[in-house]
Amino acid sequence: LTHEATVWFELRFVQPLRHISPTEQMVHSFMEIIPLGGIALLAGLHGQALFGMVSPGAADWQWRLKDEPLPAGYVLSAVAGIFVVNVLPLLEEFVRCWRARTAPKAA
Numbered sequence: 001l002t003h004e005a006t007v008w009f010e011l012r013f014v015q016p017l018r019h020i021s022p023t024e025q026m027v028h029s030f031m032e033i034i035p036l037g038g039i040a041l042l043a044g045l046h047g048q049a050l051f052g053m054v055s056p057g058a059a060d061w062q063w064r065l066k067d068e069p070l071p072a073g074y075v076l077s078a079v080a081g082i083f084v085v086n087v088l089p090l091l092e093e094f095v096r097c098w099r100a101r102t103a104p105k106a107a
């Protein structure tokens with residue numbers, strides 16, 4: 001819900017400042033579905049406990065380190081992917097908003 005509220009607020013803030021293209025709207029739609037996909041994956045993994053089909057104690061919900069850590073190359077690849085598909089587009093949008101904010105207003 002927080003993510004959805006943030007997307008809504010951001011679009012309400014940005015829309016008067018600049019044109020939001022159909023491609024950008026689709027990107028925002030994709031960003032909105034990612035948290036829901038994560039919830040769906042959790043439900044698939046632990047659905048029986050989530051939906052009361054087995055006792056909650058049957059699912060192990062404790063946070064702990066993995067016995068075998070992920071390889072460094074895998075972690076670095078994931079971080080690089082997150083940077084490319086999340087951080088760079090956010091920075092690009094910030095620059096566009098900043099330019100629109102400082103540009104002279106059309107009468």
